[in-house]
Amino acid sequence: MNEKLFTHQIPDPAPMGCYSPKDVIFLLKNLNGLMAETDLETREQKIQSGGHYSEMLPIEYEPTKDYLDLFHLTLQESARKVAKAVGIVAEQILQKKGSEMVLVSLARAGTPIGILIKRYLLEKHDLDLPHYSISIIRGRGIDENALLYILQNHSPAKIQFIDGWTGKGAITQVLNQACLEFNAKYNWELDDDLAVLADPGHCVKTFGTREDFLIPSACLNSTVSGLVSRTVLRQDLIGDKEFHGARFYEELLKVEVSNLFIDTISKEFSYLSQESLGCLNNTVEAEVSWQGLKSLRRIQERYGIKDINFIKPGIGETTRVLLRRLPERVLVDSIENNNLKHIMLLCQDKGVPIEEYPDLTYSCCGIVKELS
Template sequence: MNDKLFKHRIPDPIPMGCYSPEDVIFLLKNLNGLMTETDLQTREQIIQSGGHYSEMLPIEYEPTKEYLDLFHRTLQESASKVAQAVGLVAEQILRKNGTKMVLVSLARAGTPIGILIKRYLLEKKGLDLPHYSISIIRGRGIDENALLYILQNHRGAKLQFIDGWTGKGAITRVLSKACAEFNAKYEVEIDDDLAVLADPGHCVKTFGTREDFLIPSACLNSTVSGLVSRTVLRTDLIGETDFHGARFYEELRGVEVSNLFIDSIAKEFKKLDLQNSMFENSYDQAEVSWQGLKSLTNIKETYGIRDINFIKPGIGETTRVLLRRLPERVLVDSIENPNLKHIILLCEDKGVQVEEYPHLTYSCCGIVKQVSR
């Protein structure tokens, strides 16, 4: 037995979120009543003056009826496509890892995708795999206590990390560095492979598609992610054996669509008939070129952007900019792109300029407003 792994026993998590525990267990500390949200302007100024985004929570965007209607339409239109991408990535991770595996979603965009992968493997393979959602934070790393908890409770199992999509690949790099440090510290061999539904940035080897298409769960915040906020790491709130923290928006239960999203995609699994040729050997053949990141250098120079982190590429990341940052403008490959209806709607709602930018690697890019020099 590895004594380092069991030196500090990590306590069981307290249930949170609106998903069934059969779908996922959040390894997060409930911060309800311990912190309040910060308005966008203040939060942006703090971040751009050197503060860290993980020490604050944004105010949750309240979608208009028109925007929610668009979410429901998009969900109906894309359910089959999303289900196929889930099936492809699930088959890949099963071939790579075998059946003694724990699914580890990166909160929060990874959580619904992890649930869908779990549901697919249960439906198609009869496999009921454990699934946890844990925190990873750019500039701060992964939640070590969450990893310790999983390893303490699932000895000998392989861990498969899961996220929703890639942008520049920042989290891919954070995960790789964090796993290397964790492995050295605890004398283990966790694989840093990250499985995603969509990889438009060409940042990972395990993916369902590389098309930058609209994943409906990217449209909303907590209401499609189990009513859980983005994760928080503050020393005054998180103790030595605590998990990273998050808010549980119980007051939004009346408008949550988290389980509707899961059920709408999962019912498509019965119709799926994936041919072996669609996914076999794909992991070994997939090239990680980081071509998305390379294309952002031109945008950075064209618009005089001082920090590449102000450019948020892809539909998922652009949506995040519009929902919880101060956007300056949005670049799109084409105004007519049908995947961008919700982006255009959000831009109209918030008065954000939209520009066509030919030859984008992604369908769109959101540019954060520079508020401090």
């Protein structure tokens, strides 16, 4: 046993979010009452003038009735497709890691996908695996205290990291670097493999699909992710032995659809068989080509965008731009793309121009407005 892991004992987390603790335990500090949300314009100014996004919280978008109706319709239409992608990625994880593992979702988009993978493995393989949701932040790294807590409670089980989807692969790279640093510091062997439901960026090996399709949990913010905000890291709020922080939006309990999303997809698992998940193959290792990132560099050049991080690729990332950044425009592969109904609604709602860009690797890209 590595003694270094146990010199810094991490206290148990307080309950957080609206999921059952049987589905997931959030390793996050509740920041309710400790910080206020920042309006979009102020937040964007601060980010573009050197502030870090993890030090502020955006105001939660309140969806219109039309938008919520679209979420429910999309959920019904895509439930079987999402369930199949969950099954494919869950079976791959099991093949690679075996039954002695801990599922670790990256908050917050990874959390519902991690719960679905946990439920699939319980239903299909009678495996009740521990599942945690922890914070990872671009430019700041992963929550080391959360990793220490998991290893202190479950060592020597293997950790499997989970996220919702890939964009240009920024979080994949942050995770790679964080694991290298953690392993060097603690003389450990964390596997940086990231499993995702959808990998349109071609930047991970473990995925359910590479199609850039609409995952219903990408449509909304906290109301489909356990009522938890995006994660926060500020030295004045987070102590040495504390987890990264987040807000718990208890005031939105009446409009949350987190558990509805999970239950609706989980009902479809009974229709899945090994045969229906036919693209599993032990001998083929998926190629990581970073195809998405290469295509974004062409967009960056064409539009004269100074920072590639201003380009948010894929349906999930474009949705995030429209919900919590100031978008300049949205590029779509085709105006007729049925996966983009909620994108079109949000653009219409916020007056954001849409431009057809037929050579996209993704279904769409959101471009953040550059503020002078």
